[in-house]
Amino acid sequence: MIVDLRPGSPTYLGHVAVELSEDNRRALYVPELFAHGYQTLTDGAEVTYQVGEFYTPGAEGGLRHDDPRLGISWPLPVSVISGKDAGWPLLTTEEVLT
Known part of the structure; x- marks a missing residue:
């Protein structure tokens, strides 16, 4: 799942889901x-991903998996989530991420 966070984009806060599988x-x-x-x-x-920069904890941000502004429908009920990911605040109607 990816979510567009580009301010001013016509697809801002829109998302795309892609199933990745062994098959x-x-x-x-x-x-x-x-x-x-x-x-x-x-x-x-197993999940593997690459990043383009070194990890910088102070620069980290996040979104809630259940944020109503995103309208994401996950394939299965969310059963395990880290405390950090569960703790991100909901987006407000005025919020613009930069």
């Missing part, structure tokens, strides 16, 4: 100013 062998590129999230659909799934 379809797809990959997903997430450009700058897009958020990403994923849900594993099988036990034992």
Whole structure:
């Protein structure tokens, strides 16, 4: 799942979901100013991703998986989520992410 965070974009806060599996062998590129999230659909799934910068904890941001402004429908009920990811605030109607 990727979410468009580009201010002024006609698809701002829109999202695209792509299923990645061993069978379809797809990959997903997430450009700058897009958020990403994923849900594993099988036990034992492995996730690998690459980043373009070194990890900088103070520069981190996030979105809630259940934020009503995003309207994301996950394939399965969310059963496990980190405390950090569960703790992101909901977007407000006035909020513009930069």
